[in-house]
Amino acid sequence: MLTLRFFAQLADRAQTSECACPWAPTARRVLEAKSLWLGLISPGVKVAVNNRWSDWDSPLTDGDIVDFMPPWSLL
Amino acid sequence: MTFFLTSSPIDVDAVEGDIRATDPGAVISFQVVVRPDRTPRGEVTGLFYDPHRELAEAEWALIASEIAERWPGAKAVAQHGVGVVPVGQTSFLLIVSCPSGSDAFQACQYALDQVKSRVPIWKKDLYADGSSAWCTEHRETLLISDSVMTLPPS
Numbered sequence: 001m002l003t004l005r006f007f008a009q010l011a012d013r014a015q016t017s018e019c020a021c022p023w024a025p026t027a028r029r030v031l032e033a034k035s036l037w038l039g040l041i042s043p044g045v046k047v048a049v050n051n052r053w054s055d056w057d058s059p060l061t062d063g064d065i066v067d068f069m070p071p072w073s074l075l
Numbered sequence: 076m077t078f079f080l081t082s083s084p085i086d087v088d089a090v091e092g093d094i095r096a097t098d099p100g101a102v103i104s105f106q107v108v109v110r111p112d113r114t115p116r117g118e119v120t121g122l123f124y125d126p127h128r129e130l131a132e133a134e135w136a137l138i139a140s141e142i143a144e145r146w147p148g149a150k151a152v153a154q155h156g157v158g159v160v161p162v163g164q165t166s167f168l169l170i171v172s173c174p175s176g177s178d179a180f181q182a183c184q185y186a187l188d189q190v191k192s193r194v195p196i197w198k199k200d201l202y203a204d205g206s207s208a209w210c211t212e213h214r215e216t217l218l219i220s221d222s223v224m225t226l227p228p229s
Contacts, residue, residue, distance in 0.1 A: 007127060008197035009209045046195070051129035069127060072197045073210050 002030065003065045010040060010070050027066050028056040044071045079135040080126055082157045085165045090152060099150065099172030101179035105187060107167040109160050117202040121161040122210075126196040131155070138189045142171070146182045149173040153186070155196060 001020050011017040024030040027047045031040055047054045048067040060066065091104055112119045135153060142151045153169045160166040169186055173179035199207045 007195070008125060008199075012209075048127070048130060051133070053130070067127065067130075069195050070197070072195050 001062065002060060004030065005065060005067045007067065007069045008072070010045070010068050013040070023060065023062045025059060026057045027054065027060065027068070030060070030066060031068075040068060045069065079132050079153055079155055080128060080157045081154050085154045085156060085168050087165055087168055090154060090168060091170055094150070094152060094170050094172050097150070097172070100148075100174040101176040102170065102172045103179045103183045105167075105169040105183060106165045109162045109164055109166050111162045112200075114200060114202075116200065116206065116208055117204060119162065119200045120203050121159050121201040122166060123159050123199040123201055123207065124155065124157050124166065124196055125199065126155070126157055126194075131194050131196055134193045134195075135190065138186055138193065141189070142182050142186055145185070146173055146175075146178045148175075149178060149182045151182065151186050153190065155194075157196075159201065 002023055003018060003020055005018045006014045006016070021030060021033075024033055027049070028041060041056070046069045047056055047058075048069065049058065049060065049064050051065070051067075054066075087104070087106065091102070094102055109122050110119070139151045139153075142149050149171060150173075151169070151171045153167070155168075156164070156166045167190075169183065169190070171179050171183040171186055173182055198210050200210055201207050
């Protein structure tokens with residue numbers, strides 16, 4: 001299993017900030033597994049795995065925490 | 076150690092006092108103070124800041140170490156509010172000290188640019204009527220899609 005975390009607007013769209021899902025080989029494949037998530041696959045959305053920057057196509061391991069982050073506007 | 080993220084009001088004088096106590100030479104202080112902006116949704120009464128805590132702290136630590144490497148003798152301290160920051164309060168404080176004034180300006184600009192591009196913190200406008208909206212870089216409000224995602228079975 002994987003733990004998915006969605007931040008800011010993505011959390012609103014998911015109606016949760018965190019959920020579990022079956023293992024998939026990459027973050028891209030995680031979202032591709034659900035058609036309604038396809039819209040979230042965007043170059044502007046950043047991915048982190050286990051609190052480290054990652055990317056859409058890096059391999060995932062069972063138990064990973066995968067974060068999906070929309071663009072931010074800090075200041 | 077001063078943590079980058081804080082849910083308490085930022086004490087500008089205290090942080091700056093700590094820097095000045097080190098006899099640094101040049102000190103540059105930069106603040107973001109929440110403004111009562113008028114938007115199509117109404118007047119902003121505050122901002123809600125929501126960080127990726129682990130990455131935000133880690134990125135700031137890296138940026139501070141980069142400044143110390145690039146400008147000899149430079150030190151950078153920053154604090155960022157988390158949660159609700161009302162209009163009129165400081166939401167972000169950056170203080171850079173350096174033996175050289177010109178280096179201090181350069182290091183401060185570097186720190187600001189890097190924080191903006193690398194530190195994942197999102198902000199939400201809070202309005203007087205109780206509603207709120209996430210801000211994008213150009214302060215456009217994002218409408219929440221009608222198509223709510225289906226969550227996978229846990």
